[in-house]
Amino acid sequence: MxxxxxxxxxxxxxxxxxxxxxxxxxxxxxxxxxxxxxxxxxxxxxxxxxxxxxxxxxxxxxxxxxxxxxxxxxxxxxxxxxxxxxxxxxxxxxxxxxxxxxxxxxxxxxxxxxxxxxxxxxxxxxxxxxxxxxxxxxxxxxxxxxxxxxxxxxxxxxxxxxxxxxxxxxxxxxxxxxxxxxxxxxxxxxxxxxxxxxxxxxxxxxxxxxxSQAIWLWRVRHVRREAKQAGMTYDEYIAQHPSKKLSRSGSVETIPDLEVGQELSDSTITPPEKCVTVPPQEPIQMDTATTVVKQ
Structure with a gap:
């Protein structure tokens, strides 16, 4: 040109x-x-x-x-x-x-x-x-x-x-x-x-x-309304009510929660080396039990 x-x-x-x-x-x-x-x-x-x-x-x-x-x-x-x-x-x-x-x-x-x-x-x-x-x-x-x-x-x-x-x-x-x-x-x-x-x-x-911002505002409109009624910003309200936050599969925010859940799961499982075998109790003799009843 x-x-x-x-x-x-x-x-x-x-x-x-x-x-x-x-x-x-x-x-x-x-x-x-x-x-x-x-x-x-x-x-x-x-x-x-x-x-x-x-x-x-x-x-x-x-x-x-x-x-x-x-x-x-x-x-x-x-x-x-x-x-x-x-x-x-x-x-x-x-x-x-x-x-x-x-x-x-x-x-x-x-x-x-x-x-x-x-x-x-x-x-x-x-x-x-x-x-x-x-x-x-x-x-x-x-x-x-x-x-x-x-x-x-x-x-x-x-x-x-x-x-x-x-x-x-x-x-x-x-x-x-x-x-x-x-x-x-x-x-x-x-x-x-x-x-x-x-x-x-x-x-x-x-x-x-x-x-993108307009779509996000529309998706969280109810949460933003609740935050406004509570006299808080959106971030302050979400900090106190984490369940209100938008969830996304594979989100960075979900990784810590998964790790915590794994730690809790691991803590409820007793390792084999810490297991203690309880010896079986001897069965109660019927004669002894009968004697006790008669007495």
């Missing part, structure tokens, strides 16, 4: 809105992590994959000469995602703050150098008509973005579909950013299918996360 030569005003406006969303979308998640001092349920793998996805996407946007907003977008997205990833090192991995900060900065520098080298390397061949290297980068970016949204589904499976650790304000802004960015591509002179696939994949997978 040839690079864009004339960017319509609508594409610039929509791209700017999308970039604005993706520049701030991770901030609610960063604040949410900091306030809770906890990142359980927020996969660090997802964040690192998203951050690395910014490199091929940034190269593609720059070489394709997208509008300026769309060229800046991958850089902002990658930088903020790395900050959030650093939080997972501190709160979940128990790293020291300075160590996590240094590692995040080094990775960001590595991403920046890689992107610069790729832009300088691929720009001339692309303008000469050799398009397959840039096409491969777009495909790689799409695959990385899609894979990055898969780890949250494993977290959902552990919790019967409940979303834990992911801020819904962040998720909503992220979805809107993808939508406006997609509309910006639509408003350009020619629609870039590979670039648009990045946003489409992101939108559909995030819709799945919203749907």
């Amino acid at each position: 040839a690079p864009q030569t004339d960017i319509p005003l609508a594409a610039n406006v929509l791209g700017t809105i999308g970039t604005g969303c993706w520049c701030v979308q991770i901030i609610p998640q960063i604040w949410y992590n900091w306030r809770r001092k906890n990142t359980d349920g927020l996969p660090g793998t997802m964040l690192m994959l998203w951050a690395s996805c910014g490199v091929p996407f940034g190269v593609y946007a720059i070489v394709q000469k997208f509008n300026v907003a769309l060229q800046i977008q991958p850089q902002c997205f990658g930088a903020l995602t790395l900050i959030c990833w650093g939080q997972t090192l501190v709160y979940h991995g128990k790293w020291r703050i300075w160590t996590a900060t240094a590692v995040s900065i080094l990775i960001a520098a590595g991403f920046a150098v890689t992107e610069l080298v790729l832009v300088l390397t691929l720009r001339k061949p692309y303008y000469k008509g050799i398009e397959w290297p840039l096409t491969m980068l777009a495909i790689i970016a799409s695959v990385i973005l899609a894979i990055g949204l898969i780890p949250p589904y494993f977290e959902l499976a552990k919790r019967n579909g409940r979303v834990v650790g992911i801020n819904f304000i962040f998720l909503t802004i992220d979805w809107l950013g993808a939508l406006f960015s997609l509309m910006a591509l639509v408003a350009q002179q020619t629609f870039d299918a590979l670039g648009g696939s990045l946003y489409i994949v992101c939108m559909f997978l995030e819709i799945g996360i919203f749907a």
Whole structure:
């Protein structure tokens, strides 16, 4: 596909809105992590994959000469995602703050150098008509973005579909950013299918996360109502009434219970070496018994 030569005003406006969303979308998640001092349920793998996805996407946007907003977008997205990833090192991995900060900065520098080298390397061949290297980068970016949204589904499976650790304000802004960015591509002179696939994949997978939480809320609606009447949160109520918790075959939560049951079962079985043989009693003689009766 040839690079864009004339960017319509609508594409610039929509791209700017999308970039604005993706520049701030991770901030609610960063604040949410900091306030809770906890990142359980927020996969660090997802964040690192998203951050690395910014490199091929940034190269593609720059070489394709997208509008300026769309060229800046991958850089902002990658930088903020790395900050959030650093939080997972501190709160979940128990790293020291300075160590996590240094590692995040080094990775960001590595991403920046890689992107610069790729832009300088691929720009001339692309303008000469050799398009397959840039096409491969777009495909790689799409695959990385899609894979990055898969780890949250494993977290959902552990919790019967409940979303834990992911801020819904962040998720909503992220979805809107993808939508406006997609509309910006639509408003350009020619629609870039590979670039648009990045946003489409992101939108559909995030819709799945919203749907999972909605289904979980519906399944526990009665328990949540009871918890509200008792003046407790759902987690507080479940802690006092474990039987109300959703059960799932093979769930991680059921493993300790099975182990306890096995221990109890083992404790009720007496080992053979501890068994004591009781000698049989001598039978009562009938004559003696008769004498006693007569007396």
